[in-house]
Amino acid sequence: MANEYILEMHGITKEFPGVRALDNVDFKVKRGEIHCLVGENGSGKSTLMKILSGFYPYGEYEGTIVFEGKEQRFKNVHDSQNVGISTIYQELAVIPELTVYENIFLGHEIKKGRFIDWNETIVKAKEILKTLRPDLDPSVKVKDLGVGLQQIVEIAKALSKNVKLLILDEPTSSLNEDDSENLLRIIRELKQRGITSYVGGVSAAGGVGKVMNSLIGALVMASLINGMNLLGVGISLQYIIRGGVLIAAVVFDIKTRSKVR
Incomplete structure (x- = not known):
């Protein structure tokens, strides 16, 4: 089937001083699937994710990345986001002092002319959260939320960028049982919407x-x-x-x- 795989990584090798973290790794993810990568600590799971996300730019590793049939050479995280890849790391990248809606659209604000359209921002934030956690108030500061809800804010941020491939690095490591179940529910619902999820970092x-x-x-x-x-x-x-x-x-x-x- 043409374009069966949304992601293909071939011959990926990454070395750090004195350590070869990845050695000629091939990795494929089918379009619309939930793909889980299981391995021990230190096996290179997070390194592979960081290469895919652009955290380690092209030139710092060997091998090729093909996304949606096109070879990609990401220079930074923004490059990967521009083609539809969003990464949620174990250390969440939220700003505690900002509200939920400010965090969701941070870096790609909705503007009216030269100024940020806060009313439209709140409306769009509510629309996104309605599919994830309808009872989450977008005007609440992120510092007042638990880790599980902060993770939902990160997912909402990815959805606001029209994500096609969502990468989650050790997503349940700091969650309780209820939050873990809710996260798995969200991932399954994203699958129904055609969004591919790559869940890694299971020790x-x-x-x-x-x-x-x-x-x-x-x-x-x-x-x-x-x-x-x-x-x-x-x-x-x-x-x-x-x-x-x-x-x-x-x-x-x-x-x-x-x-x-």
């Missing part, structure tokens, strides 16, 4: 932790790793086993949540 502890509590999940993974080291299991086989455990944990978690609903 070993976090992946298992969603099933058995973060602390227990971390202990289980640590015990597994130590046990394999004692048994002399090769590093390649260790990665396969650990990956299988993560996938099994995620699948079990999804089935459990479905039964609860």
